[in-house]
């Protein structure tokens with residue numbers, strides 16, 4: 017019976033046939049509202065095709081809120097930043113932090129490096145000394161072999177920068193690696209890097225086969241590395257501590273600064289806290305990465321690996337309070353593109369980049385680091401003053417009201433009733449039911 021659910025050739029079915037197949041095998045009791053899939057198709061068929069072609073076996077689209085966080089003052093420019101995120105308080109928090117720093121000099125960002133990394137993993141039984149002896153000739157042979165693939169990138173100022181031989185043969189017999197560094201300008205460069213590396217693989221094998229027995233060399237794989245510690249941007253904010261006086265009626269600027277510094281310090285010390293702390297940073301980072309058609313999994317993987325660079329997972333942001341000055345900054349490794357990939361193909365990613373003024377990759381790195389820092393600032397500001405739930409539940413109230421199909425009058429009554437009360441799902445539900453019962457009487 018279960019075996020019937022196996023299917024071959026699913027990808028060849030039309031969208032309608034795929035949905036029918038789901039209906040036949042996974043909706044026997046008719047409880048699933050499969051019409052929902054069609055409801056989310058784009059009316060414009062060519063647009064629907066564009067979206068479908070991004071992935072295999074697409075049967076519908078999955079919309080997410082596309083929001084704007086205005087007032088981001090970054091390196092003397094002002095941006096309205098597009099953010100795609102489903103978590104209710106993120107855009108509000110980013111906007112409020114952006115507004116707070118707007119008239120305090122804004123966010124200062126500096127790209128510290130743009131180097132990307134690729135790896136050619138191979139086995140060689142002739143020993144490391146032989147590889148070292150041939151290395152210079154291997155290097156020039158490999159570079160020559162990718163002339164055609166790299167010509168356009170070189171015209172734009174990029175290409176292969178360098179390569180080094182890494183010896184892992186103590187950990188795994190005969191295992192070596194060519195670690196290659198690249199400049200990919202405004203493109204994320206994944207396809208470029210992978211094409212170059214695959215060509216390097218063929219060429220390295222051919223070169224070594226010319227000098228050693230064929231069976232002595234085996235190319236294992238060629239792929240970029242998502243760990244790019246030298247593709248990194250620093251974003252910072254700073255102000256005199258008395259400029260923080262207005263943040264909370266409960267604390268002076270100096271007290272707030274010290275509580276904030278302590279919150280960051282905890283995330284520098286304790287991986288349990290650091291994970292949540294950095295997650296808050298990625299609330300902001302990912303939402304701009306997504307909105308601009310970039311790869312948020314690559315960006316996250318890199319950031320979390322980098323956060324462990326000193327041997328233990330730690331905060332990506334740092335804070336000092338010295339000589340009356342509050343300083344808060346983040347070093348964010350982030351590899352992304354503003355040309356190629358989805359950046360033009362996805363109409364909303366394209367629009368997001370237009371709203372940002374068609375930034376270069378370096379400018380987008382800066383914008384994203386500033387948003388990450390703003391998000392972190394907003395979260396810690398709440399955590400060390402009112403606590404996070406007040407703001408979160410206020411935003412979540414809208415979701416609860418939507419869930420219960422509240423009309424405008426009910427929304428107004430509930431919002432006003434809970435303005436000074438603790439919001440919880442059950443409390444809102446009970447109040448709403450009570451309200452409805454009273455109206456019916």
Ligand code: MEV
Nearest residue numbers: 292293295296395396404
């Ligand atoms: C929630 O999405 C993010 C926070 O937990 C971040 C933090 O604790 O710093 C609020």
